[in-house]
Amino acid sequence: MKKNLIIKLTIIHLLFAVNISTAQKLLKLENLRSAFTKKENKNEYYEDLIKNINSSLNLPLDKNYDKWNQAIKDAESIFFDEPIIRNALQYVLNQKIDKNLKLQRTALEAAFTLFENDFSESINNIYEISSDKISLAVAIQYLKRNNFNQRxxxxxxxxxxxxxxxxxxxxxxxxxxxxxxxxxxxxxxxxPNLADLFEHPFQKGKTIIYSIQRKNREFIGLTIIKKPDGTFVKNEDGTVFN
Structure with missing residues (x-):
């Protein structure tokens, strides 16, 4: 009876291994994307964001703080650095310091991301006066990066x-x-070098999914898939799928 049990378990194990192997070989690119990630849907989403950014920032600030705040956040998330954003940031950063901390912080973070050294004077004023620790932290990082006044x-x-x-x-x-x-x-x-990670023979012969994230999860990360044969899933144009 013990021998029969071992045989049955061996057969089950083999069947399970075969099913896993078959599933990996049947991996299809079209099944890896949700509808949202299709090019046309991403383009539509991007265009909608641009429209919302433009419409929100054309409204008067004093009655639309939340809309301005979201518009600036959206602009930062897609690296939208057009003049309308530059002008909006300049306007916000020149407001009374600490008047609206939420918007002030958002503007500082967007300035840091989108405009490397365009707002040093305005941000230095915030650094000199603000009692808000978050604003101060971003301001210092901005000024230090630009070597403002050689501090x-x-x-x-x-x-x-x-x-x-x-x-x-x-x-x-x-x-x-x-x-x-x-x-x-x-x-x-x-x-560590990412190339060493991707070339490492971890779980050789199996599908490996690499999830690469930023410390700030508000920004998009990457998902890269290595197939059982060691090659990476690619798009139709030959670029690595992510």
Missing amino acids: SSSFYINEIKNRFNDYYSDPLLTNLLYDLENPASKKFENY
Whole structure:
């Protein structure tokens, strides 16, 4: 009886392995995309975003803070850096400091993403006056990146410690201090090479799905699929599917 049980389990295992192998070989590109990811649907979504951005930012700010806030967020998410966004950011960043923290923070983040050094003077004014830690953190990162007034990291570190007595227990400030004390060039030295990850023979002969995400999950990541034969799923134009 024990022998028969072993034979049955072996057969079940083989059937399961065959089914998995067959399923992997039948992997089809058209089954990997939802309707939303089709080119025409993505284009339609993009065009709708642009329309909403333009219409919202043409409204007066004082009665439409939420619409402006969402429009600027949307522009940042699709890297839309047209003049209407530049002008909107300039207008918001020149408003009374800390008047509307939600919009101020959004504008600072969008300026950091879309316009590398266009708003240094306005953002420096926010840095000098704002008591909002989030605004201060983004402002410092923006100014430090642009080497505004040739201030060193030590300058900003001392400023943070002098302004905030609780800097050592505040997660935002401790992370900001860490970034200032550890330049990006130094932090990235030990990052593994992605090519080594993709070429690693992990689960050889099986379908591997790589999910690559940013720290800020509001921004789109990548999904890359390696087929059982070691090649990557590609689009019709030969580019790697993601």
